[in-house]
Amino acid sequence: MQAFEYKVVPAPAKGTKAKGVKSPEARFANSIEILLNEMAAEGWEFQRAELLPSEERSGLTGSTTNWRNVMVFRRAVAADQPAEAPAEDAAAPVPEFRHSEPPLTAAAGDPLAPPEATQVPGPGAAKMQADDGVEELSPVSGMTAALKKRAEQKGDGED
Numbered sequence: 001m002q003a004f005e006y007k008v009v010p011a012p013a014k015g016t017k018a019k020g021v022k023s024p025e026a027r028f029a030n031s032i033e034i035l036l037n038e039m040a041a042e043g044w045e046f047q048r049a050e051l052l053p054s055e056e057r058s059g060l061t062g063s064t065t066n067w068r069n070v071m072v073f074r075r076a077v078a079a080d081q082p083a084e085a086p087a088e089d090a091a092a093p094v095p096e097f098r099h100s101e102p103p104l105t106a107a108a109g110d111p112l113a114p115p116e117a118t119q120v121p122g123p124g125a126a127k128m129q130a131d132d133g134v135e136e137l138s139p140v141s142g143m144t145a146a147l148k149k150r151a152e153q154k155g156d157g158e159d
Contacts, residue, residue, distance in 0.1 A: 003114060004074045007044055009035070011069035035071065044073035 015027025016034060036046055049071050058064040 001079075003077050003079055005077050005114075006047075006117075007039075007073045007075075008050075008070045009039070009073070011035075011049060011071050013069075039073050043075045045075060047072040047074050 012028070012031035012035060014031065015021075015024055015029075016031040017027060018030050021027050021030050039046065049069065051067055051069055053065045054068045055063050055065050
């Protein structure tokens, strides 16, 4: 079975100017095209674009969920070779990492995902899936003075 490594990069947010590219749609398409060609030159194959939730800090104690557009790429990696096997038999070059890579993630249920990949949805997506669409309200702690006064008035009138 062939093994793959995956790379997820942010999708371009705005268009790139180029000669003969006039409309905003064409400039945006040009940005996507540039990214796809750069990644392909490095041996990465485009898989899909995803819109995923990202839970981020907001203020001192709060958090918000921001939606991020990302593009998923993959490329084949050489299967583990026995020590005595010559390097020429490798199916693909072993990737060279310049810095520590973030943990590998894959969409839940992806049949091509490596077994060591962390399955997505993560906590933010699970929370989103469990959301029933009803706005959460904070509980009222105790009766307000206005409610107490109304209760007293209503009680006085019924006696």
